[in-house]
Amino acid sequence: MSQQFEINQYRINDEPYYQEQANEVSLYEAAYAARLPVMLKGPTGCGKSRFVEHMAWRLGKPLITVACNEDMTASDLVGRYLLDANGTRWLDGPLTLAARHGAICYLDEIVEARQDTTVVIHPLTDHRRTLPLDKKGELVAAHSDFQLVISYNPGYQSLMKDLKQSTKQRFAAMEFDYPSAVLESAIVCKETGIDAGTASRLVKIGEVARNLKGHGLDEGISTRLLVYAATLINGGIAPRDACRMALVRPITDDKDIRDTLDHAIDAVFV
């Protein structure tokens, strides 16, 4: 019973706003119907995590999110023994929890985890749909609602940060990108309630930064940052200052790029 309670806290009750760009919702639904593992690719802040939340809500399934990082080990995903007064006690990791209780397990930024860590998801992502807990000597068979979703950002230009072929080839993949200007300003409007004119100007600055990607910028300005800027403007900050604070300063330390973006802000907001 306590386990039932535990999983309910992962349910999403209110609809997370998501603006569909193409037919990704129906594609995802089809993948879920077949319980295929899904990989979401796309630059940071373009709406991957929001999409997963939205789909979990839509399908009525709990969602367990794991933010991956370099120090994460296999036992952080699967579970580990803890020591208490009576000896050792097993604690399920997020992946095991999701597999036991039929949740969608979302591994965010999977490439940040080390490659030997990511191998533990392999048995869950093929026909076996099982998770062996070797330390505990248990074989967990995945719940019929369980699905694994991973996301990663192929923009990292690093040899070290890539998925193994054997991992990649277990997923159906969906590619995300920043929405078109019209959609993006609609998103900014909807998220923050800002007027359409300001939203489209913010999107214009976003485009400028995205043009500079690869010329000193690793990533353009994300939709998320545009939303931040709009939020600041709503809070009574002057648009130019809000843009500098939310759009420019976070993404670059390069003076030339900063000056160019600052100039773009001055050119767009009069």
Place this chain on the structure above:
Amino acid sequence: MTTMQDTRRRLVCNFSRVQSVFDDCLAHAQMKLSDAGVDAYVDGAQVICKMGRGEEPVLVFLEEMPLVAAQVGEEIIAEVVEFTRKLARTPNSKAIPPFLQSLAAAARHLESHQLFREYLQLVWQTMERTSPKVHGIDSMYTSECLPDFLKSAPFLLGQLSLGGLKNWVDYGIKGYPNDPERQRDYFLLQSADSRAVLQRERHGTLLTDHERQLDLYLRGLWSNEAVFLPYSLAFDQLRKPAPYLDDNGIHLPDVYDDFPPSPTCGKISGINRYRALLAHVSAHRRWTSPIMADNFSPFQRISIEVFEDSRVEWLAMQEYPGLREQWQALHPMPQEVEHEEGVSYIRHRLAMLSRALLDPGHGYTHPSILKYVTQFNALMAAGNTDTKAMIDLGIHFISESRLRSDSSAKVYFDDTEIDYRDDNRLMWRFFEDGDEEVYEARPRKAQPEEQGDEAKMPPRLYPEWDYLAQHYNPDWVSLYEHLHPGGDAAYIDQLLAKHSALAKKLKKIIDMLKPQQKVRVRYQEEGSELDLDVAIRSLIDFKSGAQPDSRINMSHKNDGRSIAVSLLLDLSASLGDVPEGCTQSKLELSQEAVSLLAWAVEQMGDPFAIGGFHSDTRHEVRYLHFKGYKEQWGDEVKARLAAMDAGFSTRMGAALRHAGHYLGHQQADKKLLLVLTDGEPADIDSQDPRHLIEDAKIAVRELDQQGIYTYCINLDPKADAYVADIFGKHYAVIDNIQRLPERLPQLFMALTK
């Protein structure tokens, strides 16, 4: 009030030309100066007249001095007279007229009394330092350069601050101490060096310093790119070149000063002027389609151009409304003026039209202008305009507003130059002879093949540090890159086979140094995993009532190695020597050592490049690539090493900078530049032995700032005298050269352990 007659009596001078202009000059002076000033002025003229250097100095003095005194204060008159008197006592009296002539410009640009005095001092120092000396004593020889300098001074003062002018003079004096002819060229602004130094000292925003920013601007805001081709505004006085766009790229001024503040806007910085220009050009590139020019008269064409310029700007401002403010600030604001007879106001009218199209608050009352601005705005608001739509507007405007005086030769130019706009040459297409027929071009004779692609590469220019003057000589050294020609790779294999015993020894060390990807760290309070052995021991302790060890976790850490290495070989002639007590030349020993090192580094897996250099004066430093960072240690590289040869001199600074340039672009945590040399930096065009040593020292310091660790391996037993000056403590002198093949890889490993 002193009357004109009184002062007249006091100028006793027999030159008739002086007498003929004196009245006018005096009247002019009385307008500008106080009574005391006029007295000083006339007294001064008297003194100069009596110096006996002819009438010219007097005439110049009479003409220039009132302006100078009005600008920087009247007490300056006495100082100038005193200075002239001193100058007349030196052998340089023929410099007096140009000196006096330069004063008006100096006063205009320097404005303050203090700076003006410094200018006088500068002139005096220039004279002293450019006069030839015999045995260190001022001689009776004339300074050839002083009149030249004084002739250039008015122009230079317009371009440079006084500090910049001092540096420029300093450079000229130190640069050509034994070469008066070239020194004269320098001071007459005729040599390339002189212009280069002028550019360096200029005030304003230099294009070269901001190219990346402008590149980013084009890319970011306009999603296009272009080559920037700077032209200089400094040397064309008659016809100022205008920016333009052609197939080669965007031609634009090499420097922009800040634009003075206008009533509507604060001052526009140089970089924003560049941006305004690029925005205009980019708008043309995006929205202008070329039209045939031949059916239009010149007036019609410029009128159509005004409408087209305004159209693309209007479209650009829809996207970036902030451009309006900047363009308005840069756009001249011609006032409506009374028309004089016989003067063409066509430019003025079109500039007014252009202003009115750009600036809604123009306030003009000219009926045609108002009418066409309304028409233009209606057309633009309707959307979907193109270049052709502007033809009608242009033609009708010019015919409607036409005046009879329009074709007069005398044109009213004030406030009509819009300098951020290009000359629209790409907007027009001309129908030219031969356009209708296409001739079969005769097959061209095949060009003689050059030695290879790399032979055609332009030189890369590097500055060199001048320790006497404490500044960089800009673009001083020309460095040519080549791929080293190949030889017989088997030779290197033989060398390696000869050292197989040494290789085995090295292999052991390498295996120890090789990075182990994961290292387990035990006994951690907090870690990624439970360390079962320790945990159970702890649990037993706990159960048995003893204090348990709480450090029961373990974690892993990466033990990676990220070092990029560049080896720079000095290939100068001395490398061919056979040192005393050796059977092999330094060259052969170096080949052995480098082969072993390359083999060892390959085993370690670090990115490793090998380059060599030698020089033949500053105009030709050759940098030869043996191995690139990503290249495998294979037969091609071995073949190049086998063909290694010695010759020419050692100009180390430029080679260090160049190797650092490549190393700086490597992605690695640690960057190591190894320099293998057998002597001090020297070249045949450098007489001062310290010069190249100091330059190399500065180059090493520059590399240090880029995070590159420089280490020198020196084969010269007497190297201690200079090598520490250049490399600080980062060097090793190898006395026993025969042990070089063994020592070099060992040194490398010790450095990177």
